[in-house]
Amino acid sequence: MPTPVVDYTLAKCARGGAEMAVSDYNPAEIEKKWQDIWEKEGVFRASRDHSKPKYYVLIEFPYPSGEGLHVGHPRSNTAMDIIARKRRMQGYNVLFPIGWDAFGLPTENYAMKHKIHPRIVTEKNIARFKQQLKSLGFSFDWSREINTTDPNYYRWTQWIFLKFFEKGLAYKAEMPINFCTQCKVGLANEEVVNGRCERCGGEVIRKVKSQWMLRITEYAQKLLDDLELVDYIEKVKIQQRNWIGRSEGAEIDFSIPNSDKKIRVFSTRPDTLFGATYMVLSPEHPFVDEFKDRIANWDEVEAYRAEAMKKSDFERTEIAREKTGVPLKGFTAINPATGKEIPVWISDYVLMSYGTGAIMGVPGHDARDWEFAKKFNLPIVEVVKGGDIEKEAYTDTESGILVNSGFLNGLTVKEAIEKMILWLEEKGIGKRTVNYKLRDWVFSRQRYWGEPIPLVHCEKCGWVPVPEEELPVILPPLEDYVPTETGESPLAKVTDWVNTTCPRCGGPARRETDTMPQWAGSSWYFLRYTDPHNDREFASMEELKYWLPVDWYNGGMEHTTLHLLYSRFWHKFLYDLGYVPTPEPYKKRTSHGMILGENGEKMSKSRGNVINPDDIVREFGADTFRVYEMFIGAFDQAIPWSQQGVKGCRRFLEKVWKLQDILVGDGPSPEGYSPEFETAMHRTVKKVSLDYERMKFNTAVAAMMSLVNDFHDAGRITRGELRTLLLILNPVAPHITEEMWERVGFEGHIYQQSWPTWDESKTVEDVVEIAVQVNGKLRGLVTVPRNAPQDEVKEAVLEQESVRRYLDGKQVVKEVYVPGRIYSIVVK
């Protein structure tokens, strides 16, 4: 539809000039006003009407810490608020929910220190966060607010856990776990960062404990494969793949002389079997004890094991460390390919937790084995030709050719791997295997402030689930939240809660005193949002079918391995049980960069560089804050905060406000654009619309800034132009735009309007200025019709004195004309 154009001769200044300037921009007043209206009218509530197309926008729900919101949180919120508001204007039924991931250690630690119940601390923190978020004008559907510490919520977290238990995916295991010496809790591998606790930075040691585990490894392949089904930024997919860490190879059995037992190893390079000149067991490998009798140097072995045990996983896996190890004297194995007897060692570079806890040493073709063999003078045999194994291990798998390997000689590595696997399978001494780095998930915490694990231990019946109708198992009140010295949960001290009866046999039983990790509640919260008040199921299939999957999920890069993997796992499990309608929870995932302090460092209380959004809102207003958060820089990059930059955004909004002073009257068509600005309007609508979708918020804001500057330079803006500008600016600055919309007298409210469209043919100028180059150097500019034919342009070019000067007396060798872009001449 063509946009009508306003004739300036008819358009007179409606407000009569500068002496009648509108009142000053006062964000404090108008922001409160519009927030109240939105709340009263419930305009951002997702509709139960399923006839409209839906759009589910999700942000990571915040952990309500005692420090309150800092300027990092709203980056994601504002971005997704822009998407949510735009989608509503595009006619979607939008779900943009909010809630609280409120279980967790900082609250518990605070409660311990100040002797206040964590529930009270949590409530207080939530109230603060809520007030802060509301002051920023996000279009959340507050009627669907959830809280993971609400028994009505964690009832279903417990329920899902029981499903895992029923299906055998939750199991108890006696195993060495990562234990944070400061928090006194067990940690998942994912929570250990550089040998320290991800949350508190405390030292992590290995401790053998009986723990509840979730069998996420069962879903490794699905979690990997189904990344194909989703639209995540590539970086995130790579991280997920890395973490799952699939590798293909073979398991091979090495027989032990005078024993039925075999040492099983996993190798991705079975082709190098002929080059295996020794074996290495992990110090924890059970064979070390089993074959104690044969081991001549037991004292030495035992000392080494004790040493290894003391080391944290981090120390053990530090790559810079020199290899250590001890031979198991008297204990040997047979290389099944060569038939030779080879020595067996123990070394801590072999991990019990990966593969089989044992490896075959192929020093010619594995860098670690090479280093080990060099140090301990073990034989190095070349079985793949192509490198110099005297200097380093030859690990290339592309161009090497097998040698010294019997039936494999002459083959490429790829062929040899296949042939070797067939040979192993034929002989019954090995088979094709896939291994994953992913480990099962340590799911219990010996802490108070988490969901109680709803199981009861009965002497007779073993572990028995609490019946569904008795859920939730409520956290009992407590005097003291300190874990016991042995690392037991403080719940263990509440004897009248712990002692109960077995739901199966009625006999005496004890409750599980461990609680769930913080990841539990956040693994399914997006499901609850679809039907948050349901007290019969975690969410009805009807609502789930309508709303799932989440259309767009944005969050921090720091959650892309753990939270994303865990929640995908829970979702897939529920999908297999028929409780959710989609195999994947999130259709699209993006990530935002961190906001740093003004000194370029990570914002933290200890560094003293925290910026509180409340102060910004008080001084500049929420709209300025939002505009700045989006304008600050590329959305996916970490960026330092700048108080100066905030001021610039406030100035921009002042200029927007002052457009009221230069508004020209109704004219023949109030919706029209002036000829002068027609192209700019269509172009800006296009740019802003597309930039929002691509999360290029900074350039979208810049485009609107330019446009506003141009209106002030021109000294006039038509109602049609202002109307469109307010619509496209609204998602970023919702309060000022609603207020101006009302003051100028446009119909209804912006939240009831449709998103403006643009006419592609009107986004380009009819007449353009193009550059003229001579021998690659800019020598002039000509203004010509956009699609002018070459000879017409040439004429204009030759009229230019500045160009002719470089052509005189020269021979033109080549001319290149790109319409609308450039006219390039080459001379000799």
Added chain:
RNA sequence: GCGAGGGUGUCGGAACUGGCAGACGAGCUGGACUUAGGAUCCAGUGCCCCUGGUGGCGUAGGGGUUCAAAUCCCCUCCCUCGCACCA
């Protein structure tokens, strides 16, 4: 070490499928209005030479492809993030 992404003014950052580098904002300089200015408005602002002009040089460094390179190719350096003795 492996994988991914980067290196552009004083700063944050722009630049479509190669086509006038530095949009927009900040800062800075000068001016106007002012009792005042941390308000507002106007002008300037990549570097070098120059009275001005047109001129030369410029996107980490070096080389290449092209009429034309921040953008494509090769080499080197540096930074950020993720993984890291995973057999």
